[in-house]
Amino acid sequence: MEAGIVGLPNVGKSTLFNALTSAGIPSENFPFCTIEPNVGVVPVPDGRLDTITQYIPPQKVIPAALRLVDIAGIVKGASEGEGLGNKFLSHIRSVDAILHVVRCFEDDDITHVDGSVDPIRDIEVIDTELMLSDLATVDSALQKAARNAKSGDKDAKARLALLQKCQPVLAEGKPIRNLIASGSLDPEELKALKSFGFITAKQVLYVANVDEDDLHGEGELVSRVRARAEEEGGAVVPVCAKLESELAELDDADRDEMLESVGLEEPALAALARAAYKLLGYQSYFTAGEKEVRAWTIPIGATAPQAAGVIHTDFEAKFIRAEVYTLDDLVQHKEEKAIRDAGKLRAEGKAYVVQDGDICHFLTGA
Ligand SMILES: Nc1ncnc2c1ncn2[C@@H]1O[C@H](COP(=O)(O)OP(=O)(O)OP(=O)(O)O)[C@@H](O)[C@H]1O
């Protein structure tokens, strides 16, 4: 899973990225501090991995990973080449989801490019640029599709028809995700849509970058962002990027102490990852053995062969069956052999829909 971080300049994107990835890239109080995009991989915290490793101690534990792309701040006019934004938008065309960092902290020492803190205005500036950028994409794709469709090719005609549905939505100032949410596209069209890399087709998770004294996001500014997210079926996670970056520098014991002293149960990454999973309709299953215990990310509803295909593309086609048990089975019986002896190790076929938290072995053919 890959998420792209967007937002106005100087709102805390790189601070957040650093806190999550411990990458130590520059995050200073001046707009456009980031120029080249930064890519980092963060492990997704999952307490179930700890439970599994209590019973099946492995040589290594591999949590699910979230790839983050931190790009330059986007300003008004970015889609036409203002600021640094335009060129960098291309770096987020392939991500699965957008993390939109919105400034919700008041601090006179930190420059706001528009002079005041106003999260909804800021969101609209970014949304407009993303829509204009998609509109440019749709316009050039339309020309190409129209040329190709002249040959009478069926696929080319379908692409043209799809683009003709997208164009008016964007021209009206609406994101493509509204078109998706309206349910008027069929599965074929939804699949084809991906190939265009529209930024506004992606789900958005708002990261409300809050003051140190509003860590739970109960303030007025965050509630405005929350209302906005609800309107579009998105979600908001309050994060104090500054505090998170301080937490990231500490060792485990000091971190727990600091979390307790500020009244937080966990670093924001855990909540962020959970929200991103939920928004994207993702879940995890596990593989567990002496060599490694590992979490894998799959869409809700994935069948056993599709889940196996995440491990290795060949496994999907070569899938024979899966042996599946649950975390509860493991806690109750303490080892796999006992689970098998108790008749709880289920043999599942191609149609099995993998459930969140399943522990699986896949049997595959040559
Ligand atoms: N929650 C917060 N409270 C107070 N200050 C913050 C908070 N989050 C970030 N800052 C400060 O805001 C400044 C800008 O942060 P950062 O460089 O991460 O922004 P950015 O969005 O990456 O900017 P650019 O688009 O220029 O790359 C830094 O000085 C940082 O310490």
Ligand SMILES: [Mg+2]
């Ligand atoms: Mg930055």
